[in-house]
Amino acid sequence: MLDEKQLQDAVLTYVKNEYIDDEEEADELTPETPLISGGIVDSFSMVSLKVFLEKKYAIKIPDEDATPTAFDTVNKIVKLVKRFKEGK
Amino acid sequence: MAYSDKVREHYQKTIKEIREGGLFKEERFIHSPQAADIKVEYPEGSELASLINMCANNYLGLSSHPEVIKAAHDGLDSRGYGMSSVRFICGTQDIHRELQNKLTKFLGTEDTVLFPSCMDANAGVFEAILGEEDVIIADRLVHASLIDGIRLCKAQYDSFKHMNMDHLEQKLEMHQDKRIRLVVTDGVFSMDGDMAPLDKMVELCERYDSMILLDDSHATGFIGKTGKGTHEHFGVVGKIDIITTTLGKALGGASGGCVSGRAEIVEMCKQRARPYLFSNTMPPVIVAAASKVLDIISETTERRDKLEQNTKYFREKMTEAGFDIRPGQTPIVPVMLYNAQLSQDMAKDLYAEGIYVIGFFYPVVPQGQARIRCQLSAAHEREHLDKAIAAFKKVGAKHGILGLKKKEIIEKFGL
Ligand SMILES: Cc1ncc(COP(=O)(O)O)c(C=O)c1O
Numbered sequence: 001m002l003d004e005k006q007l008q009d010a011v012l013t014y015v016k017n018e019y020i021d022d023e024e025e026a027d028e029l030t031p032e033t034p035l036i037s038g039g040i041v042d043s044f045s046m047v048s049l050k051v052f053l054e055k056k057y058a059i060k061i062p063d064e065d066a067t068p069t070a071f072d073t074v075n076k077i078v079k080l081v082k083r084f085k086e087g088k
Numbered sequence: 089m090a091y092s093d094k095v096r097e098h099y100q101k102t103i104k105e106i107r108e109g110g111l112f113k114e115e116r117f118i119h120s121p122q123a124a125d126i127k128v129e130y131p132e133g134s135e136l137a138s139l140i141n142m143c144a145n146n147y148l149g150l151s152s153h154p155e156v157i158k159a160a161h162d163g164l165d166s167r168g169y170g171m172s173s174v175r176f177i178c179g180t181q182d183i184h185r186e187l188q189n190k191l192t193k194f195l196g197t198e199d200t201v202l203f204p205s206c207m208d209a210n211a212g213v214f215e216a217i218l219g220e221e222d223v224i225i226a227d228r229l230v231h232a233s234l235i236d237g238i239r240l241c242k243a244q245y246d247s248f249k250h251m252n253m254d255h256l257e258q259k260l261e262m263h264q265d266k267r268i269r270l271v272v273t274d275g276v277f278s279m280d281g282d283m284a285p286l287d288k289m290v291e292l293c294e295r296y297d298s299m300i301l302l303d304d305s306h307a308t309g310f311i312g313k314t315g316k317g318t319h320e321h322f323g324v325v326g327k328i329d330i331i332t333t334t335l336g337k338a339l340g341g342a343s344g345g346c347v348s349g350r351a352e353i354v355e356m357c358k359q360r361a362r363p364y365l366f367s368n369t370m371p372p373v374i375v376a377a378a379s380k381v382l383d384i385i386s387e388t389t390e391r392r393d394k395l396e397q398n399t400k401y402f403r404e405k406m407t408e409a410g411f412d413i414r415p416g417q418t419p420i421v422p423v424m425l426y427n428a429q430l431s432q433d434m435a436k437d438l439y440a441e442g443i444y445v446i447g448f449f450y451p452v453v454p455q456g457q458a459r460i461r462c463q464l465s466a467a468h469e470r471e472h473l474d475k476a477i478a479a480f481k482k483v484g485a486k487h488g489i490l491g492l493k494k495k496e497i498i499e500k501f502g503l
Pocket of ligand 1: 231274333344
């Protein structure tokens with residue numbers, strides 16, 4: 001079983017490092033902040049997030065599941081990773 | 089009827105959404121050649137307004153230069169109007185070769201191939217030279233045409249935070265297992281007017297065995313001591329593997345683009361780049377005129393020097409006047425307003441004062457970073473700039489933003 005809190009922290013940290021320059025903005029980021037619809041991650045740069053998740057959690061997220069909606073918040077990403085990791 | 093009511097309604101609904109989102113683009117009809125002073129019909133059907141143009145990419149003021157126009161006439165007379173062929177069948181004249189050679193010399197590269205536009209150069213180059221074993225690492229804010237080209241290519245894609253060299257280094261390290269690495273950047277970024285730190289980027293690329301591609305569309309002809317571009321400014325002429333640039337801005341502003349760089353890369357474009365293979369050649373008139381432009385800017389730096397002085401003057405005076413100007417050295421001068429509505433209102437008021445500028449807001453620029461982008465030109469005389477600055481002061485005072493910093497503007501107008 002994946003520890004959900006750990007997973008959430010790992011994704012949150014990655015998103016902060018990878019996409020946010022401004023420290024204040026990084027502090028404001030929560031697991032529910034809209035990333036793609038909020039303009040923080042553009043849908044094209046989302047690729048690096050997908051690659052990171054696949055490597056780190058040894059999963060394969062098919063392109064049809066890697067939608068901007070499925071990646072829109074840290075919590076949604078956590079759900080997606082759990083689904084592929086645990087085959088739920 | 090194939091264009092059914094359902095289909096029509098679908099598009100009508102989409103267009104309505106674009107309007108409601110404030111993203112509807114409208115053409116403004118210009119009844120004069122491109123210049124510092126233009127006559128504009130807007131909205132459609134209204135009387136012509138005489139305006140000072142501060143939003144063209146006519147950086148060197150060559151778009152309507154008499155010598156360029158004459159060269160176009162001569163080209164038309166001596167080489168005809170159209171070629172009715174792609175380059176490699178029967179669409180390459182001696183003047184195409186000559187222009188390519190002049191570009192190679194000017195940019196300080198090994199070879200050059202012309203494309204119908206820089207959009208086409210960017211659309212074609214990646215697929216022509218990279219495969220799925222390779223990786224492209226691009227600045228997050230590169231131009232849309234580069235993104236399109238990257239999408240058309242099978243190479244893996246990654247990106248780094250805008251101009252963040254530490255982040256780029258991490259990415260280069262991470263991708264050491266790929267066959268070929270290609271770092272991609274604009275030279276001057278068109279929305280902020282900031283310059284990619286090419287000296288540092290070249291050093292990183294050398295250290296991590298990566299090629300580098302530079303789109304210098306907003307720099308060729310005027311950035312650097314002799315106007316070669318951003319690579320000249322940073323002292324890395326000869327070290328950029330691939331330069332793409334346009335003839336549609338500073339270099340006469342008609343149309344056309346190129347890929348210039350390592351000889352093999354240029355050859356690969358000729359063999360494989362789809363816009364080169366499947367789209368018509370650049371017309372002789374434009375080739376002849378562009379060739380003249382290269383003569384002019386190779387002979388003297390007068391025009392880029394004047395542009396530099398105009399840039400300094402305008403940036404200084406606007407900052408003195410109390411505007412929040414993105415600092416920089418390029419003729420792209422963003423007047424930061426943050427609030428989208430404010431950017432639209434001010435642009436409108438400036439138009440009424442005879443100054444033609446455009447307000448940009450999300451999604452063209454990031455959310456909460458609305459601005460008016462001014463673009464300077466060597467065609468501007470001091471009087472043009474003084475009029476523009478006076479109008480900006482008047483309109484800025486009307487909206488009560490003079491002397492306000494980012495925080496204060498946001499407090500006053502919201503985001
Ligand atoms: C950075 C950049 N690259 C490419 C282009 C496209 O150039 P062209 O008009 O030659 O297609 C533009 C023009 O908007 C640009 O700003």
